[in-house]
Amino acid sequence: MARPFRIGTRGSPLALTQANLARSLLSAAHGHDAAAYEIVPIRTTGDAVQDRPLAEIGGKALWTKELDRALIEGDIDCAVHSMKDVETLRPGAIAIAAILERADVRERLLGAPSIEALPEGAAIGTSSPRRAAQMRRMRPDLRIVPLRGNVDTRIAKLTTGEADATLLAAAGLQRLGRSEVGVAVPIETMLPAPSQGAIGIEVRANDPDSIALVGAIDHEATRACVMAERALLAALQADCHSPVAAHARFEGGVMTLAAQLLSEDGAEHVTGRLSGHDGVALAEALARDLLDRAPPLVCARFGKCAA
Numbered sequence: 227m228a229r230p231f232r233i234g235t236r237g238s239p240l241a242l243t244q245a246n247l248a249r250s251l252l253s254a255a256h257g258h259d260a261a262a263y264e265i266v267p268i269r270t271t272g273d274a275v276q277d278r279p280l281a282e283i284g285g286k287a288l289w290t291k292e293l294d295r296a297l298i299e300g301d302i303d304c305a306v307h308s309m310k311d312v313e314t315l316r317p318g319a320i321a322i323a324a325i326l327e328r329a330d331v332r333e334r335l336l337g338a339p340s341i342e343a344l345p346e347g348a349a350i351g352t353s354s355p356r357r358a359a360q361m362r363r364m365r366p367d368l369r370i371v372p373l374r375g376n377v378d379t380r381i382a383k384l385t386t387g388e389a390d391a392t393l394l395a396a397a398g399l400q401r402l403g404r405s406e407v408g409v410a411v412p413i414e415t416m417l418p419a420p421s422q423g424a425i426g427i428e429v430r431a432n433d434p435d436s437i438a439l440v441g442a443i444d445h446e447a448t449r450a451c452v453m454a455e456r457a458l459l460a461a462l463q464a465d466c467h468s469p470v471a472a473h474a475r476f477e478g479g480v481m482t483l484a485a486q487l488l489s490e491d492g493a494e495h496v497t498g499r500l501s502g503h504d505g506v507a508l509a510e511a512l513a514r515d516l517l518d519r520a521p522p523l524v525c526a527r528f529g530k531c532a533a
């Protein structure tokens with residue numbers, strides 16, 4: 227290559243680790259020297275504003291807007307994202323060229339050996355509406371306190387007593403070399419966020435060379451699962467503040483998509499699962515079914531209900 231292929235990323239330790247993983251996979255797939263790739267960290271609004279609730283900052287595209295602009299303007303050739311943080315509707319000028327093989331999708335609980343073992347009234351630090359609602363559903367006695375910052379900051383805030391316990395994605399901990407921290411929560415107990423554990427690489431939609439280069443490291447099964455989970459969010463018209471969990475997986479060539487919608491306070495919820503071969507069709511059917519069966523408070527949160 228004439229010049230290095232520029233890999234755009236957020237500057238957090240987890241984002242940089244993920245960008246380096248993308249670089250290693252790309253150089254291995256194409257037999258390039260690592261120097262053929264350049265990591266370009268870009269500061270996002272979500273990283274810059276650490277002291278206010280996410281919903282207050284404006285909500286949408288907090289982690290992607292600056293990277294989108296750099297990509298579209300040609301300052302970078304691709305952008306590496308945690309797919310969990312990427313909005314369901316992407317700009318037409320941007321294409322997802324690869325989704326990497328998914329890591330452990332589970333949540334890990336830090337601060338107690340299990341959810342049942344949490345002391346009465348314990349403070350759970352999380353800024354995720356999904357995690358908050360799921361915890362309130364299982365343990366209405368718990369208090370939810372906001373906890374933001376990158377993974378290491380959140381772990382540190384437990385030590386300083388800002389919260390008694392927290393939940394973090396196993397995938398992020400693993401990638402930061404902290405896979406021993408906390409205990410894994412089975413997905414049957416706590417269904418993860420849609421796209422949790424999946425890294426996506428975006429390119430300009432009108433850049434066929436980058437589409438081919440990056441497409442070489444796509445993991446087809448992960449892509450199908452993540453696209454089904456994202457199609458469910460689209461069909462629900464959910465956004466990043468919606469308390470929704472979803473997880474798709476293949477078993478013997480058949481995809482099973484499971485999902486849970488909750489009211490903010492966790493008092494009401496609806497769950498469902500469907501199996502089949504077309505992930506997007508499964509997502510649309512499951513969304514219809516969940517909205518049809520949603521109790522009133524869940525319905526109020528997700529709009530589009532029949533009632």
Ligand SMILES: NCc1[nH]cc(CCC(=O)O)c1CC(=O)O
Pocket residue numbers: 308309310311377393394395396397398399421422423424425
């Ligand atoms: N919202 C922040 C975020 N985005 C991606 C991850 C972890 C990695 C992943 O889920 O792919 C995290 C931290 C967390 O939820 O623990």
